[in-house]
Amino acid sequence: MLEVLPVTIIDDAPVIGIDAGGTEIKAGLLSGAKILEKRRYFTERENGPEHAVAQVLLAAKEMCDDYPQAKAIGLVVPGIVDAVSGIAEFSENIGWKNVKFKEILESAIELPVGFGHDVRAGGRAEAIYGSGIGYKNSFYFSIGTGISGAIVIDGVFNENPYSGEIGHLDVNSGISCPCGSSGCLETIATAPSIVRNYNKNSSNKLSNARQVLDLAKTGDPIALQAWSSAVDAIAISLTAYVTILAPEVIIFGGGVSQAGDFLLNPIREHFDKKLTMHKAPTLVMAKFSDEAGMIGAGLLGSDALKISKS
Amino acid sequence: MLEVLPVTIIDDAPVIGIDAGGTEIKAGLLSGAKILEKRRYFTERENGPEHAVAQVLLAAKEMCDDYPQAKAIGLVVPGIVDAVSGIAEFSENIGWKNVKFKEILESAIELPVGFGHDVRAGGRAEAIYGSGIGYKNSFYFSIGTGISGAIVIDGVFNENPYSGEIGHLDVNSGISCPCGSSGCLETIATAPSIVRNYNKNSSNKLSNARQVLDLAKTGDPIALQAWSSAVDAIAISLTAYVTILAPEVIIFGGGVSQAGDFLLNPIREHFDKKLTMHKAPTLVMAKFSDEAGMIGAGLLGSDALKISKS
Numbered sequence: 032m033l034e035v036l037p038v039t040i041i042d043d044a045p046v047i048g049i050d051a052g053g054t055e056i057k058a059g060l061l062s063g064a065k066i067l068e069k070r071r072y073f074t075e076r077e078n079g080p081e082h083a084v085a086q087v088l089l090a091a092k093e094m095c096d097d098y099p100q101a102k103a104i105g106l107v108v109p110g111i112v113d114a115v116s117g118i119a120e121f122s123e124n125i126g127w128k129n130v131k132f133k134e135i136l137e138s139a140i141e142l143p144v145g146f147g148h149d150v151r152a153g154g155r156a157e158a159i160y161g162s163g164i165g166y167k168n169s170f171y172f173s174i175g176t177g178i179s180g181a182i183v184i185d186g187v188f189n190e191n192p193y194s195g196e197i198g199h200l201d202v203n204s205g206i207s208c209p210c211g212s213s214g215c216l217e218t219i220a221t222a223p224s225i226v227r228n229y230n231k232n233s234s235n236k237l238s239n240a241r242q243v244l245d246l247a248k249t250g251d252p253i254a255l256q257a258w259s260s261a262v263d264a265i266a267i268s269l270t271a272y273v274t275i276l277a278p279e280v281i282i283f284g285g286g287v288s289q290a291g292d293f294l295l296n297p298i299r300e301h302f303d304k305k306l307t308m309h310k311a312p313t314l315v316m317a318k319f320s321d322e323a324g325m326i327g328a329g330l331l332g333s334d335a336l337k338i339s340k341s
Numbered sequence: 342m343l344e345v346l347p348v349t350i351i352d353d354a355p356v357i358g359i360d361a362g363g364t365e366i367k368a369g370l371l372s373g374a375k376i377l378e379k380r381r382y383f384t385e386r387e388n389g390p391e392h393a394v395a396q397v398l399l400a401a402k403e404m405c406d407d408y409p410q411a412k413a414i415g416l417v418v419p420g421i422v423d424a425v426s427g428i429a430e431f432s433e434n435i436g437w438k439n440v441k442f443k444e445i446l447e448s449a450i451e452l453p454v455g456f457g458h459d460v461r462a463g464g465r466a467e468a469i470y471g472s473g474i475g476y477k478n479s480f481y482f483s484i485g486t487g488i489s490g491a492i493v494i495d496g497v498f499n500e501n502p503y504s505g506e507i508g509h510l511d512v513n514s515g516i517s518c519p520c521g522s523s524g525c526l527e528t529i530a531t532a533p534s535i536v537r538n539y540n541k542n543s544s545n546k547l548s549n550a551r552q553v554l555d556l557a558k559t560g561d562p563i564a565l566q567a568w569s570s571a572v573d574a575i576a577i578s579l580t581a582y583v584t585i586l587a588p589e590v591i592i593f594g595g596g597v598s599q600a601g602d603f604l605l606n607p608i609r610e611h612f613d614k615k616l617t618m619h620k621a622p623t624l625v626m627a628k629f630s631d632e633a634g635m636i637g638a639g640l641l642g643s644d645a646l647k648i649s650k651s
Contacts, residue, residue, distance in 0.1 A: 111618060121618070168501060182586075184494060184501075191478060191494075193587035193619050200584045201577070201615065203513070211617035267511070271581050274510045276492075277503035305511060307521035308421060308431070309503050 047094045047104040048329030051087045053124040053176045058090045060098045061329035064160035080127035095140050105145035105332030107324050112148040113192045123209045143339040145331030152327025154181025157282050161318030168278045175285035178217050202264040216268045220261040229257040266301035284317035357404045357414040358639030361397045363434040363486045368400045370408045371639035374470035390437035405450050415455035415642030422458040423502045433519045453649040455641030462637025464491025467592050471628030478588045485595035488527050512574040526578045530571040539567040576611035594627035
């Protein structure tokens with residue numbers, strides 16, 4: 032259990048934070064939430080999961096070589112992650128299985144190593160430094176290539192490696208999911224799903240979700256349908272979350288969340304209609320946008336530094 | 342936050358536990374999970390919410406008069422309950438609103454008074470003395486006149502008064518719910534809903550869910566439809582719970598749970614199909630059946646006694 036508060040658990044010594052995603056690897060030299068230096072590597076998952084692991088290791092080594100002032104390193108990855116044993120159990124997105132990342136980094140690098148889940152780490156960064164400050168019960172909801180969330184209950188992070196997987200909540204989309212089930216939120220509301228949903232019905236082929244959103248804003252019916260299907264499914268899944276855990280705030284992160292009120296307002300309307308017993312939570316944007324995971328990785332590095340000193 | 346463990350927090354001095362439900366009020370003289378004496382009163386909600394409050398008070402006073410060896414009293418009620426301020430905020434079932442039960446009992450009775458939510462208290466009783474022993478992440482799921490649950494995360498009870506209201510998860514039943522929303526699990530899976538669903542389609546009118554189950558076991562198609570609709574909806578809602586919180590065990594309480602494997606096996610099959618990323622939780626029956634709430638009320642009485650001594 033990682034306590035969100037007090038903030039004083041954070042050592043602001045410079046650390047390296049690495050957020051390895053399906054497309055790119057964000058690497059930063061950080062002091063708390065302050066980004067001193069930042070670089071971008073590519074995961075190149077099309078070359079297979081072993082290559083992706085090698086790319087992560089390359090990024091980690093280069094950052095350590097080039098920034099010798101760093102006192103620790105933290106790495107976060109997507110999918111099912113066991114932070115305690117340091118293993119990336121599964122990412123359907125990148126394709127790796129049971130990668131012992133903590134062990135791999137510790138044998139390659141002379142610094143204390145922290146390791147964890149990208150969205151949970153991002154949620155912790157938001158809780159400590161960002162939009163979650165002041166809330167004891169929050170949900171950090173990240174929508175990008177994948178969808179998952181980080182749960183804070185009574186000021187304590189939920190570190191269960193299988194929790195928060197709201198992207199695999201069945202919202203009746205009727206579409207098969209790579210996880211093996213069907214109807215999952217991810218099949219209709221991730222950035223690639225929104226694009227796929229548009230392209231399926233249009234001769235005009237788009238390549239990213241922002242283009243779909245821009246078209247929807249002009250009133251294009253196919254784009255509106257693709258966008259609304261995503262937002263409705265998100266609203267349904269968040270209503271389920273609120274019914275079960277009743278958070279005070281939901282913090283929206285990830286690329287799709289940059290739609291802002293075009294995303295949040297329909298969810299607020301859905302809450303008004305459906306949440307008859309529960310108080311509707313406050314909906315806010317993440318402060319650190321797509322850098323929350325990297326800042327959270329730095330926090331895990333700081334934790335490892337603290338443990339190494341104690 | 343009430344820690345589930347260690348068991349040593351429980352003072353086994355005799356206490357009175359009262360579980361006020363929509364139909365009856367169960368009152369016991371208890372020592373831990375041991376029921377020394379037990380009585381039943383009737384809520385008589387048809388005479389209005391004020392009368393129901395008076396019935397609860399009558400039960401509490403008579404128990405205290407007749408069992409002077411009791412060192413404390415605990416009361417649990419359904420609905421939205423603020424255990425900290427001692428107020429029953431709302432029960433759509435009984436019809437009361439903002440009843441200051443703790444204050445009312447404290448001014449009528451000379452003993453330390455504990456107060457809480459019936460299902461959360463029942464879940465705590467199961468966690469400490471019953472089917473939840475040995476699990477750090479559990480969900481006590483109670484299906485009777487209403488449906489709700491008690492959440493244990495990392496060995497700590499979730500005391501958020503709005504959490505666990507899984508009976509109001511939207512399972513697309515299409516039926517209006519007294520809560521003001523529609524499609525809620527309670528509209529299709531409570532004992533009264535199962536009966537209503539059967540009677541709607543049959544000229545043979547039944548009065549309780551056990552009769553529907555017994556007919557379903559003989560292969561009666563109308564009864565099978567009513568039962569399966571309930572079980573399917575329960576399986577959908579529990580799959581949503583597992584996707585978000587990934588408990589190790591789900592403990593089934595309340596009258597409808599007495600169907601046993603006729604309820605649990607279809608849920609296990611649904612989990613096999615739908616839980617592709619998550620480990621399916623163990624499904625077990627509550628140890629204390631419909632007495633869990635009363636035993637949990639006794640635990641709240643024991644807490645109040647401990648606080649009064651400290």
